[in-house]
Amino acid sequence: MPSSLDEGGSSPTSVNESEAHASLPAFGEGPATSSFRPFWALLLFGLAVLPYVKAMQNDFVFDSRFLVGMDPRVQDLSRIPAIFTTEYWNVPDLPSRLYRPITTLSYAAVSALAGNTPAAQHLTNVLFHGIDVVLLYALVLALGGRAGAPPRRAQFAALVTAALAAVHPVRSEAVLDVVGRGELLAFGFGITALLGALRGGARGLALAAFAAALSVLCKESGIVIPVFGAVLLLASEGRLDRTVLGRTGGLVAGVIGALILRSFVLADIAEPTIEFGDNALAVVGLPARVWTGAVIAGKYLLLNVWPRTLSADYSYNAIPVRMSPDPATVVGFLALAILAGVWIVSVRRGPMLRVLGAGAGCLLLGLIAIDNQIVLIGTMLGERLTYLATCGFFLMCGVVAAWALESRRILALGIIVVLVGGSALRTWARVPEWKTQRTLFESATRAQPESFRVWTGLGEALIREQRLAESIPCFERSAAIHPGYGTNWSLWLSALVDLGQWDDVPGVLAGLRNARPDDRIGYYAAARLAQRTGDLDDAEREAREGRLRYPEDPLLVRAAAEISVASGRDTEGLALYQSLLESGQGTEADQLKTAFLQVKLEHWEAAEAEYAALFARRGDWYTANALAWSKRGRALELGGDPRVEPLLTEARALAQQAVDLAGENDRRFALDTQAKIEESLGNAEAALAIYRDLYTTYPDQENYRAERDRLLRAVEAR
Numbered sequence: 001m002p003s004s005l006d007e008g009g010s011s012p013t014s015v016n017e018s019e020a021h022a023s024l025p026a027f028g029e030g031p032a033t034s035s036f037r038p039f040w041a042l043l044l045f046g047l048a049v050l051p052y053v054k055a056m057q058n059d060f061v062f063d064s065r066f067l068v069g070m071d072p073r074v075q076d077l078s079r080i081p082a083i084f085t086t087e088y089w090n091v092p093d094l095p096s097r098l099y100r101p102i103t104t105l106s107y108a109a110v111s112a113l114a115g116n117t118p119a120a121q122h123l124t125n126v127l128f129h130g131i132d133v134v135l136l137y138a139l140v141l142a143l144g145g146r147a148g149a150p151p152r153r154a155q156f157a158a159l160v161t162a163a164l165a166a167v168h169p170v171r172s173e174a175v176l177d178v179v180g181r182g183e184l185l186a187f188g189f190g191i192t193a194l195l196g197a198l199r200g201g202a203r204g205l206a207l208a209a210f211a212a213a214l215s216v217l218c219k220e221s222g223i224v225i226p227v228f229g230a231v232l233l234l235a236s237e238g239r240l241d242r243t244v245l246g247r248t249g250g251l252v253a254g255v256i257g258a259l260i261l262r263s264f265v266l267a268d269i270a271e272p273t274i275e276f277g278d279n280a281l282a283v284v285g286l287p288a289r290v291w292t293g294a295v296i297a298g299k300y301l302l303l304n305v306w307p308r309t310l311s312a313d314y315s316y317n318a319i320p321v322r323m324s325p326d327p328a329t330v331v332g333f334l335a336l337a338i339l340a341g342v343w344i345v346s347v348r349r350g351p352m353l354r355v356l357g358a359g360a361g362c363l364l365l366g367l368i369a370i371d372n373q374i375v376l377i378g379t380m381l382g383e384r385l386t387y388l389a390t391c392g393f394f395l396m397c398g399v400v401a402a403w404a405l406e407s408r409r410i411l412a413l414g415i416i417v418v419l420v421g422g423s424a425l426r427t428w429a430r431v432p433e434w435k436t437q438r439t440l441f442e443s444a445t446r447a448q449p450e451s452f453r454v455w456t457g458l459g460e461a462l463i464r465e466q467r468l469a470e471s472i473p474c475f476e477r478s479a480a481i482h483p484g485y486g487t488n489w490s491l492w493l494s495a496l497v498d499l500g501q502w503d504d505v506p507g508v509l510a511g512l513r514n515a516r517p518d519d520r521i522g523y524y525a526a527a528r529l530a531q532r533t534g535d536l537d538d539a540e541r542e543a544r545e546g547r548l549r550y551p552e553d554p555l556l557v558r559a560a561a562e563i564s565v566a567s568g569r570d571t572e573g574l575a576l577y578q579s580l581l582e583s584g585q586g587t588e589a590d591q592l593k594t595a596f597l598q599v600k601l602e603h604w605e606a607a608e609a610e611y612a613a614l615f616a617r618r619g620d621w622y623t624a625n626a627l628a629w630s631k632r633g634r635a636l637e638l639g640g641d642p643r644v645e646p647l648l649t650e651a652r653a654l655a656q657q658a659v660d661l662a663g664e665n666d667r668r669f670a671l672d673t674q675a676k677i678e679e680s681l682g683n684a685e686a687a688l689a690i691y692r693d694l695y696t697t698y699p700d701q702e703n704y705r706a707e708r709d710r711l712l713r714a715v716e717a718r
Contacts, residue, residue, distance in 0.1 A: 015435030026285050026626070029246075032162075033639035035141070035151075035227065036137075036141055036156070040137065041134045043129075043135065044133050044137055044159070044162045045131070045132075045134050047133070047163060047166045047167060047424070048129050048165075048166035048167070049126055049130045049419075049422045050424070051172075051427040051428045051431070052126040052175055052427070053126075054428075054431045054432065055122045055123075055125070055126055055175070055431050056118075056119040056122050056126075056190075057119070057121055057175055057435065057438075058118060058176065058431070058432075058434050058435045059118050059435065059436050059437070060118050060121075060178060060436070061440050062179070062440065063177070063178055063179045063185040064121075064178035065437075066089075066124065067088070067089065067104075067178075067179050068121055069116070069118075069179050071090060072281070073086070073090060073104060073108060073376030074104065074107040074108045074116060074584055075110050075111060075116060075273060077108065077112050078251040080105065080108060083101045083105050084265070084492075085099045085106045085265060086265075086714050087099055087265070087266060087269055087436050088100045088104065090621065091107055091133050094272075095270050095271075095610055096272050097266050097269050098220070098221075099262040099274055100182050100217065100219055101196060101217055102185060102189075102214055102217045102218045102573050103179075103181050103182040103185055106181055106185065107181070110614075118178070121175075121178045121181075122178060122647050123536075123540050124181070125175050125178060125180060125181055125184060126175060128188060128442065129166075129174075129468045131164075131188055132165075132184060132191065133162050133165055133166040134162070135191040135192060135195070136161060136165050136394075137158050137161070138160065139194055139232075140154070140157055140161045140162070140196060140267075140355075140395060141154055141155065141158045142195055142352065143198060143235065143236055143355055143358065144157060144158065144230070144351070144352075146198050146236035146237075147235055147238070147351040147352075147354050147355055148351045149351040149355060150352070153352055153402040153403070154355075154402075156398070156401060156402035156405055157355065157395070157398035157399065157401065158399035159354075159398070160394075160397060160401040160416060161391070161397065162394075162576065163416075164394040164398070164423065165390070165425035167420055167423040167427055168307065168312060168390065168394070168423050169302070169307040169312070169423060169430055169485070169652075170289045170303045170304055170386055171386065171387050171390060171428040171682060172310070172383075172384075172427045172430050172431075172498055173382075173383040173384040174383075174384040174387040176310070176430070176434040177384065177434065180384050181388040181488055182219035182288050182583070183221070183384050183385075183388070183477055184223045184387070184631075185214075185215075185217040185219070186215045186216075186221050186388070187388050188387065189214040189215035189216040190211070190220060190225040191216060192207065193208045193209075193210075193212040193225050193229070193251055193254065194208070194225065194228060194232055194251075194574045195207075195251075196208035196209075196211060197229045197232070197233060197250060197251055198232065198236060198247075200232070200243070200247060202487055205246075205247060208247065208250045208251050208254065209250045209251065209254035209257070210252045210254060212250075212252075212253075212258075213254040213255065213257045213258040214258075216255050216262070217256075217258050217262075221369070221385070222257055223259075223511060224365065224366065224369050224388070224530060225255065227365050227369075228362050228365070228388075229248050229251040230244065231343075231358050231361040231365065232358050232362070233247055233364050233577055234347060234354075234358075235346075235347075235354040235355055235358035235361075236354075238347075238348065238354060239347075242364070243422050244267060247543070247579075263446060268453050270650075273438075276314050276484070277315055277453065277482050277485050278315060278316075278378055278379055278380075279372065279377065279378060279379055279380050280316045280317075280321050281293075281321065281372050281376060284321055284323070287324075288321055288322060288323050291323070291324065291325050291569075292319065292329075292372070293332075293371040293372045293373030293422075294333045294336065294371070294373070295328045295329055295332050295444075296331030296332070296371040296372060296380060297317060297332045297335065297336055297367045297368070297371040297373075298331050298385055299319065299330030299332075299381060299383070300371065300389070300670065301335050301367070301393075303383065303386070304386070304390055304393045305428060307423070308385060308426070309447045310430060310447060311383070311447035311448040312383075312440055312443070312444050313444050313448065313451050313453050313454050314379065314380055314381040314451060315453035316451070316453075317450050317451070317452065317481055317482070318378075318380070318448045318450050318451035319381060334570075335556075336364060336367070336368075336684035339360045339361075339363055339364040339367075339591060340360075340364055342356065342357055342360040343357045343360040343361035343364060344357075344397075345357070346358075348361070348493055350401070352399055352403070355395065356395075356396055356399040357399070358395065359393065359396035360396060362389070362391065362392030362395070363389060363390070363393050364392070366388060366389025366390075367389055369389070370385045370389065372387070373697070381568070391709045393447060394590055395418075398568050401415075410452075426551050429441075436461070437464065438458065438459070438461035438462065438464075438465060439590065440457070440461075441454050441455075441457040441461055443476060443682040444457065444458075445458055445474075449642075450481065452477075452479075452481035452485060452488070453478070455474045455478035455481070455486075455488075456474070456475065456476070456478040456487060456491065458471075459471040459472075459473045459474030459475045459478070460490070460491055463472065463494070463495055468495045468499050471491070471492075471495050472496070472499075475488055475489075475492035479511060481669035483515065484515050485515060485682050486516025486519055487516075489508060489511045489512035489515050489516065489519075490516065490519050490522070490715075492511075492512075493505065493508045493509060493521050493577075494521050494525075495514055496508055496533060496696050497521075497525050497528065502532060505529055505554040506529065509522060509525050509526060511528070513689065518549055520546060520549070520550045520553050520555060521555070521560075522628045523545060523550075523556055524543075524546065524555045524556055524558075525538075526542040527539045527542035527546065527556075528559055528562070529568055530542060531559075531562065536566060539563045541582060542559075542562070543556060543559045543563055543668070545558070547560060548620055552583070552620060554586070555639045557576055558577075558580065558590065561573045561574075561577050561580075565593075565597070570600055570601055571601065572599055573597060574594060574597040574601065577590050577593050577597065578594055588614070591610060594610055595607050595610035598630075598635065599626070599629065599630060599701055602633065602637070604630055604633040604637050606629040607630055607633070608627065608630040608634055609628075610625035611623055614627075615654075619661075621658045621659075621660075621661035621662035621663075621666055622658075622666075624657045624658040625654075625655065625662075625669060625670045627654050628652075628658060628673055628674075629649075629651075629657040629673050631647045631650055631651035631654065632646055632647075632648060632651045632676060634681055635647040635648045635651065635705035636680065645681075648677060648680055648681050649681075651677045651680075652674070652677050652678070652681065653672050654673065655670060655674040656672035659671060659674060668697070668701075671690050671693075671694055672694065675690035675691055678690070684715050684716060685715050686706075688708065688711040688712060691704055691707045691711060694708075
């Protein structure tokens with residue numbers, strides 16, 4: 001006796017007519033039908049968008065900072081042709097061999113239309129997600145109709161499938177990370193391709209091939225679209241025949257076309273190396289990949305069923321490598337076997353069972369494509385990668401819900417509302433986690449504390465917020481998990497140097513030299529450390545070696561300048577500081593040191609120009625005082641030139657400004673300058689009065705007493 005899921009036959013023609021038109025209350029107005037309903041499509045679109053309305057407040061985070069916020073191809077429309085002739089990351093020194101021109105083009109289009117702001121790019125992602133959900137709704141309707149499923153059941157299944165896809169938290173990473181655009185677009189074009197394949201005919205096949213090609217050009221995951229197409233076509237036809245093969249062939253043709261274009265563009269780009277920290281399976285044998293891959297597949301399934309703990313990163317050692325089977329491996333294989341069994345058993349059954357089996361088949365094959373068992377990818381696990389595969393899970397849920405709505409209507413509706421509502425709330429709660437780089441990694445450290453990269457990411461974010469002391473424990477935690485990660489040591493060392501914690505520098509420097517011997521921060525820290533200990537020869541050697549490898553690096557040029565000055569080579573140090581300023585890599589501190597050295601070397605006119613620019617920008621007592629001193633020095637250098645008196649008058653006014661601006665502890669320095677200028681103007685009595693007051697206030701300063709006595713003798717001698 002057939003079950004309520006098995007409509008009594010193995011093909012669409014065996015569906016019982018009375019069952020196909022079973023009398024059930026509709027979710028909306030109109031007759032029971034599996035046709036596309038604009039009302040439900042609009043409702044699903046709104047359901048998909050609603051949990052993400054606050055995403056527009058989020059910043060660029062993770063890879064979005066580079067691929068969207070800093071890519072010149074995105075900023076300038078004239079560079080659009082380069083999008084199609086260069087790889088995705090567009091960093092020659094770090095080849096990725098990723099080719100996603102349609103995705104990058106979408107970033108550029110948004111930038112041109114609305115500005116390359118986080119809000120505009122996030123809004124685009126949310127809208128694409130809503131469109132994807134509507135397309136999925138249409139696909140399930142088309143699949144059910146083609147398979148001969150009862151119209152109302154197909155409608156219910158499509159609604160539940162799309163509703164879960166709209167709000168499920170495991171898909172949120174693809175929406176919240178702007179670079180998740182690749183997943184969203186590949187999905188949208190992929191579903192469009194599958195709709196074309198189900199439609200058939202010349203136009204349908206042309207649409208299928210074209211959309212499949214675009215899917216691959218959005219992201220490489222589009223390669224699985226022909227596989228999904230074969231699964232869905234097999235379910236719709238109930239047997240493997242020419243229809244299935246021909247329409248699948250159309251999808252394959254589109255994918256091959258995209259791959260040919262991809263191979264042509266990437267022909268001269270080297271294969272990238274998958275880092276151990278990103279995917280530890282890159283350095284183990286096939287058995288370990290298989291055992292661990294089963295665990296990863298099980299983890300993906302668990303995230304679908306219970307998405308409470310989510311993370312933006314699953315680097316080493318979030319999922320330990322299994323060198324032999326363990327209980328988690330067995331559970332993973334068992335889950336995959338169950339999916340395979342459901343798919344195989346359903347192929348020759350009734351329409352709704354075939355649709356259920358199609359969901360199981362797509363989920364199974366989608367997981368195998370991303371769990372590293374067959375294809376080694378750049379990460380062990382990534383929630384965004386499930387954006388396509390999880391639709392198989394949602395389809396299975398939709399079919400079961402359609403059956404349950406007939407036999408246990410109120411209970412089933414209650415469960416659906418709870419699942420959709422709970423998922424929407426969890427997704428809503430996740431949106432602010434992606435607000436900034438810091439909030440993202442704070443969340444990730446709670447979810448995956450054994451992943452080394454989440455701690456490095458949090459430490460780096462804290463450095464960017466100038467919370468250096470708080471970053472140190474993060475780097476310590478990361479190094480304890482993966483001591484071979486050079487970036488972590490480099491950031492840690494940089495924080496220690498900036499904090500002035502030189503006692504801790506040698507140990508961290510040793511760790512960096514073990515992990516990444518030629519790191520630029522390592523050269524800089526080693527040079528500064530040697531300088532501090534008085535070993536100027538060693539300091540100079542480290543700075544020289546660093547500059548040979550990184551000739552334009554501002555840190556190393558700065559270190560060389562400081563060492564030159566410490567060695568008494570002021571002219572050489574000045575030239576190095578000036579090179580930093582001329583290259584546009586100098587800081588205000590470099591400009592201050594440049595001006596100081598110009599004063600020290602008595603380059604008065606140059607010093608005056610530097611301090612004038614600094615005072616205009618800062619307006620503080622120090623630059624006012626230094627500018628006054630520089631003008632005095634230039635006046636003395638000019639001798640009998642008529643410009644002397646105006647310069648000294650300007651210097652006097654600046655010195656008074658410095659006195660007025662200075663705090664109690666600094667005022668004496670400004671008064672000292674003021675006294676020197678008064679003396680240069682011939683006002684020895686005024687200068688004497690200043691030094692008398694200074695010596696009275698600071699009796700331990702012998703230089704004030706000496707100046708007082710000298711001026712007193714000069715005044716008495718007149």
